[in-house]
Amino acid sequence: MRRVQEGAMTANALQYMPGFGNDFESEALPGALPQGQNSPQRCPYGLYAEQLSGTAFTAPRGRNERSWCYRIRPSVRHVGRFQPIDVSHWKSAPNIFPEVTSLGQYRWNPVPHGEGDTDWITGMRTVTTAGDVNTQTGMASHIYLVTQSMVDSYFYSADGELLVVPQQGTLRFCTELGVLDVAPGEIAVLPRGLVYRVEVIEGPCRGFVCENYGQQFDLPDRGPIGANCMANPRDFKTPVAAFEDRDAPSTVTLKWCGQFHRSEIGHSPLDVVAWHGNYAPYKYDLSTYSPVGAILFDHPDPSIFTVLTARSEVEGTANIDFVLFRERWLVAENSFRPPWYHKNVMSELMGNIYGEYDAKPDGFGPGAMSLHNCMLPHGPDQAAFEKASTGELVPHKLDNTMSFMFETRFPQHLTQWAANEAPIQPDYADVWSGLEKKFDGTIDPG
Numbered sequence: 001m002r003r004v005q006e007g008a009m010t011a012n013a014l015q016y017m018p019g020f021g022n023d024f025e026s027e028a029l030p031g032a033l034p035q036g037q038n039s040p041q042r043c044p045y046g047l048y049a050e051q052l053s054g055t056a057f058t059a060p061r062g063r064n065e066r067s068w069c070y071r072i073r074p075s076v077r078h079v080g081r082f083q084p085i086d087v088s089h090w091k092s093a094p095n096i097f098p099e100v101t102s103l104g105q106y107r108w109n110p111v112p113h114g115e116g117d118t119d120w121i122t123g124m125r126t127v128t129t130a131g132d133v134n135t136q137t138g139m140a141s142h143i144y145l146v147t148q149s150m151v152d153s154y155f156y157s158a159d160g161e162l163l164v165v166p167q168q169g170t171l172r173f174c175t176e177l178g179v180l181d182v183a184p185g186e187i188a189v190l191p192r193g194l195v196y197r198v199e200v201i202e203g204p205c206r207g208f209v210c211e212n213y214g215q216q217f218d219l220p221d222r223g224p225i226g227a228n229c230m231a232n233p234r235d236f237k238t239p240v241a242a243f244e245d246r247d248a249p250s251t252v253t254l255k256w257c258g259q260f261h262r263s264e265i266g267h268s269p270l271d272v273v274a275w276h277g278n279y280a281p282y283k284y285d286l287s288t289y290s291p292v293g294a295i296l297f298d299h300p301d302p303s304i305f306t307v308l309t310a311r312s313e314v315e316g317t318a319n320i321d322f323v324l325f326r327e328r329w330l331v332a333e334n335s336f337r338p339p340w341y342h343k344n345v346m347s348e349l350m351g352n353i354y355g356e357y358d359a360k361p362d363g364f365g366p367g368a369m370s371l372h373n374c375m376l377p378h379g380p381d382q383a384a385f386e387k388a389s390t391g392e393l394v395p396h397k398l399d400n401t402m403s404f405m406f407e408t409r410f411p412q413h414l415t416q417w418a419a420n421e422a423p424i425q426p427d428y429a430d431v432w433s434g435l436e437k438k439f440d441g442t443i444d445p446g
Helices: 382-390 416-420 428-432
Strands: 002-004 016-018 024-027 048-053 066-071 083-085 105-108 124-132 137-146 153-157 161-175 178-182 186-190 196-212 236-239 242-244 247-256 259-267 272-277 282-285 306-311 318-330 347-355 369-372 396-408
Touching: 105 428, 124 347, 124 369, 124 416, 137 161, 137 318, 137 396, 161 347, 178 186, 178 236, 178 282, 196 318, 196 396
Parallel strands: 002 242, 153 247
Antiparallel strands: 016 236, 024 272, 048 066, 066 272, 083 259, 105 369, 124 137, 137 196, 153 196, 161 178, 161 186, 161 196, 186 282, 236 282, 247 259, 306 318, 318 396, 347 369, 347 396
């Protein structure tokens, strides 16, 4: 339990509750959480009861997400009159320009920090957009470059939840429902509509963000894999209640239908003293992901590495999959072990958190990213192909490696920033130019 009356939320000994999609309850003051009902005539401590709904009221029980909050002021006091503001580098779908072509295979070097200070809002750079934010379909991918904390400044998005993948530095998310610290090797998910402030614990900070316009992220079905491995529910962590009772001139920035608006208020909006429900932020340590794979021959589909999925109305076809390629053993006999060459109805944006990616050993270092769009062929570069085709097939451990993929059923369109300002590698497509014709009419080309 934690109460903060003056200054920022402190998190000297952060506490988390384990589980994915659980119905949690937490209180920062004893007896603050009503028992037996959600909306009593008078709440303890003079608090206001308020529900935060992430789905429609009538969503099926297994998909229904909501939390009851008991707060010092209702949320209608945390916003005033909104004024539109310009957040120039944060874009939403549809964001298509005729002069920007997204047809091709693209790769970017790590995006450097600029000379000026940036916070969570001013440091966001959109790379791709897909679908339509107005119809709650698709996604956007971003890079964040954060050097300073938000001070008396708060943010929330009505457009979608944010999946945050740090690559450099440590961030603290002070949210209405508690505090999360997130470092490289971890991820965090911030639900749609949740108010929070982002602080720099160790900077500068750089990482990747997937903005999910569609259904909330969920754990994928394991099918014949069964009840265990991949991402286990107990390894997801949700913060305990924490609140600020603090009067100070503050701003709340809202992202709504791709536009940004700001409101002036006189206090901290992070004033939830107690809460219960299943709609809350969470974090996950990627080192706890237990990969499964081939133990005899061939290479299974990369879908076996899915950590989280955001489903669509088409069964088996995700609005977004978040896929992780981490340390693992390769033992398949008589098999080409790297990812095979393919064209895919899904479009894939990849990022490197640390180490070396086995299919692209050169040019795809930590902080780099690549885009292989819908139905565009891709696969191992020449060096990776030659090594995998001729190497001795002894058990081999891919070590010190962690890359990921934001995969969506929609084509991903480059922003003008990604095409013209970001450090794109103009010769990326040449990594396949050395792949030679090996066919010579004999059954074993040697």
